[in-house]
Amino acid sequence: MGLGRYKNGKFDLILSLRHNADATRIGQWERSFRRASEILFDATDGQMQFGKLYVANNSIGGTEADAWLLPDEGTSSSFVNALGIPGLHMNLKSDEKNKPFVVIHEFGHYGFGLYDEYIGPSGSAECTGTTSGGACIMEHGYWNGDQIADDGTLTPGPVNEFCVEDNHDPDSDTDQESIHGEPCWNTIHTNFPDVAIPDGLPGGPVPGGHEDVDWILLAEDPRFVLLLDKSGSMSAGNGISGVRFGADYWTQYLATSGDSLSIIAYNHGQDVILPLTSLDATTDLGSTLTAIGSITPGGTTNVGGALDSGLMQILSPGDRAATQVAILFSDGLHNTGTPPESVVDDLVENGVRVYTIGFGPYADQARLEQIADDTGGRFEFIDADPDSDAGQLEIQNYLIEISGEVRDGSGIVTMMPGLLPEPAASEFAAVKDVVRLKGSSKTTLAAVGKIPLAFRVRSTGFDHRAYIESGSDRATFVVSHKEGTAVNFFLTAPDGTLVNPQTDTDVTLVNPTYAPYAFYVVRKPASGFWTMRVTRGQATGAIPFKIFAFSENRDIAFGINGINRAYRVMDTIKLQSQVVFKTPLTALRSPIASIDLKPPGTKTLTVGRLGLLKGAQTVVLKERTVKTPVSGNASRPLARVANGVYENVLQFDEPGSYSVTLKMVNQGKATEAEAEAERKRDGEREPAREPAPMFIRTKRFQIHVGPLPEGKDVESGDQSPSGSGSSSITKQGTILKTSQISKASVGSGGFHVDIGLELRPSEESSG
Structure with a gap:
């Protein structure tokens, strides 16, 4: 899921070995990443390197991973500018255990947002065209970079720099130039302003001061902590009923054998109802359920203290697990104790995702969304009465989605x-x-x-x-x-x-x-x-x-980019999606995406024979393509090559929480994106690989278009929701603009992408 982070010049990453690797294979990957860190340190003039590398074996940790380490050989790939974004990762083939240069090339895409310098919109391209004079990592392949033999012998390569203004793409034909319009170093500096662009051509002696990488193997048990807000403000709008119902539902029905679970009720203090406990078929949670049912609201709210206590429970075994999740049930109205923002950094550093569920007319939705966004979780606001049938269905269905989303391999x-x-x-x-x-x-x-x-x-x-x-x-x-x-x-x-x-x-x-x-x-x-x-x-x-x-x-992963933050009205929201079956897949025809806007008060389903959903609109997520030369075919010098990334942009003219359902389907005709590209470049007619099996994957998420309500401290006596004595519902939101940002790929069959979008208006002050 890309839960990696950057801090003080170091990248902490999560790596998931997509098979049960033996000690020898794990050691080879460790050796490659240690050398890759040294290449990165050299390429950034001693300003950046890898820090902590958390390693999950036996195909666990894939949901959180920044890189999937695959068992088969082939061509590696990566999402672009995806560090810290759920569901997105590098796909590193087995070859790269001996090719640390390729690890850094793919990290250039993933961590820095760089595009290739060996290809462009019109086909083959070059940056410097040489392997000397500060030649760019994004232009070259493994044969011009460091390689490690099976016995550990290192063969240094001539390329270990990123390009600057003085040596970048003089004929402006690379993907990096066409998309960013600048050399790689400038893009790195834009994304990481603390890093200085070198003066003149890159090169010179290897800088000193590289620190050893921490290689840390992760525990396999999924760890969950439920954080239950029992402060006085939770009596408003039956919020406490939602807290009790949600905690009871997870504990009874979603916690499974093999999980580790902790439950904490909090107001200004913290009450540990259940210390972190490893669950099996014999675990008796009767007293825990009784305690949950006895929670009553009172006191002030220390959200930061609750998050900190939850983190301590998750880390109490003394190690870190591949899956670590906190679920915060709250109105977010922090008013005492540790600021929640001060705990977020520790949560991220220790790999804990926080899913937030908001209740009540005074809820600080902006804070709850920010906590979830910063930690890689999701925020869901329950706008129905939590004590009603509709509210309870919302809660339990969201919890079911969380359970399915975070458990490794579950789609x-x-x-x-x-x-x-x-x-x-x-x-x-x-x-x-x-x-x-x-x-x-x-x-x-x-x-x-x-x-x-x-x-x-x-x-x-x-x-x-x-x-x-x-x-x-x-x-x-x-x-x-x-x-x-x-x-x-x-x-x-x-x-x-x-x-x-x-x-x-x-x-x-x-x-x-x-x-x-x-x-x-x-x-x-x-x-x-x-x-x-x-x-x-x-x-x-x-x-x-x-x-x-x-x-x-x-073997299957489904990633979405562009959803994990709150947007302002009229912001451009760029959605990108990719499906992986061992490696990224490409369709043989362009996918179709439909977005259904359900105005407030309309039913999710249209009753009546063959009736169209009201407010239905259509948006197409097009597969990004480039043109590439066809070998030995002068009459048709260019072929269009798709890369398996589907994208479009949206804009909304009204604030609200837009519920999106994204469905991707392989009809049994999709193939590996890179293999298909190689086939077209070589002018071959036959498919490059056996098609991936037919499958369907669906994700639901909310796009929050603000400003979101920031809440009011009702525990201090202010009873006005969201900033004034009265509230009004915003008018129906609409998709103001959709625009395709790439042309469709050629062919037929393949993926179908279906998006259903439902509008839930936010409550805003009428003043």
């Missing part, structure tokens, strides 16, 4: 809200994804691409199909429904067999009596469409619910 395949109406209501069908055919008034039940998405809502039952790809280690199918209601949950395998957990040893059904959820866990699931069916378990009453399907496949 959300689908999430879908539904409703079982009163039995007396006439049967109806509702369609979520409806695509209007170009040039026709007809509509089609298009699923994703041409994958059928079975979706029917009736008074008696609801069916939804989820595609699980080949190679999945485990699939989980969940129904989350209103507490106090009863549903039946059935699962049918791709071959049409009704799943029976009593006879199938690879299936577990968790369906506690009176619990507001049920789920099936299927180990080594067959590939294909699995059908989830929800039926009513009670005679009367409407039953709202939401279903999820997760697939754990450590």
Whole structure:
């Protein structure tokens, strides 16, 4: 996820070995990164190096990682300017355990935001065109850089600098020049102002003072801490009910065997309800649940003290784990004790992500969003009454998303809200994804691409199909429904067999009596469409619910760039997305993205046959492409090459929290981006590799367009929400502008990208 950080001239990074590496392989990677740090130190004139390198083996830690260390050989790649951004990382092939130069080349993309200097919009390009005179790392390949033999022998290469004004791209044809319009050193200085650009041409003797890199192996147990705000302000808007409900739900239903869990209730002080405890099937949490249910509001609020106590619990075993998450339930109204901003740096340094859940009419949403943003988590504001059915569904569904997001290798395949109406209501069908055919008034039940998405809502039952790809280690199918209601949950395998957990040893059904959820866990699931069916378990009453399907496949990753901060009205929001199956994939046709704006008060689903969602708008995430020469083909000198990154820009003219659902689908035709580029450059007609298996991945997140409410200290007697004695809801937000920033790639098939965007207005002062 790119939880790396930069501080005082050192980059601390998280590395995830994507297989169970033996000691020899781990040692080879350690040797390569130590040498890479020395190259970086030399290239930056002694101003930068690697500091702490946290290493997760056996394919764990992939969600947090800045680099995936892959078991197979090939061409490495990286997201650009992605340090510290969730879901984005370098993809370093096995070769790089002997090629530290390539590690720094890819880090140039990832950490510094540099683009290549050996290629440009018109094809092959060059920066200096030589390997001397301060030649640039971003121009050259491994053969011109340091290499290490298996026996540890180092063969130094001639290239170990970044270019400056005096030697940068005289004919202005490289990607770095076309995108940034400046040499590499200037871009580095822009992103890291504390680093000085060298005078004249880079070079000279290797500077002294490089410090040894810390190589730290991470523990495998996922660690979670729940931080529960019980201050006096939580009585407003039933916030304390949301805190109790959320903590109870996570503890009972989402904490699993193998986790380590701690729970802290806080106001001006901290009450450790549960010290960090390793959970297994025999762990009795009865007294913990009783304590959660007994929490009552009172006192002032020390958010910083709670965060600090949570950090101490997570680190209490004396080491650091690959997955470390704090979930802060609060209105964010800090008014005493340790400032939360002063703890954030320690959280980041120790690799703890904070997910924040905001409640109440006086909530400091800006602070909660900032804490989540700074630590790599997410902020969600619960705008429904936390004591209501709608509010509790919001809370539990967000917690389910967090659980699926942070557990290594677990990807959300689908999430879908539904409703079982009163039995007396006439049967109806509702369609979520409806695509209007170009040039026709007809509509089609298009699923994703041409994958059928079975979706029917009736008074008696609801069916939804989820595609699980080949190679999945485990699939989980969940129904989350209103507490106090009863549903039946059935699962049918791709071959049409009704799943029976009593006879199938690879299936577990968790369906506690009176619990507001049920789920099936299927180990080594067959590939294909699995059908989830929800039926009513009670005679009367409407039953709202939401279903999820997760697939754990450590070869698949789905990253989104451009969402992890609050934006101002009219800011340009650049969304980028990439899917990895062992290595970044490219589509054979440009993907389609649809954005659905749901105005306040409208339902998530449109009721009625084949009705289009109100406020639907369409945005296309185009795959970035460059032109490259085709070998031996004078009649067609250039081919368009896609790099697997899909992007577009948005602008909003109203503040609000915009809920975005991004879905990417491989229809079984996508191939490795770099291999496809090589095929086109070589003029080959046959596909470069076997296509990646068909799969679907979905993410939901919020884009916060401010100013967000900063809250009021009601514990000191000020009862006016968000800055005045009255509040008003902002008018409906809109997408003011969408613009494509690259041309579509050629071909057909491949990825389909689907974005659903829902507007939730923020409350602002009418004054």
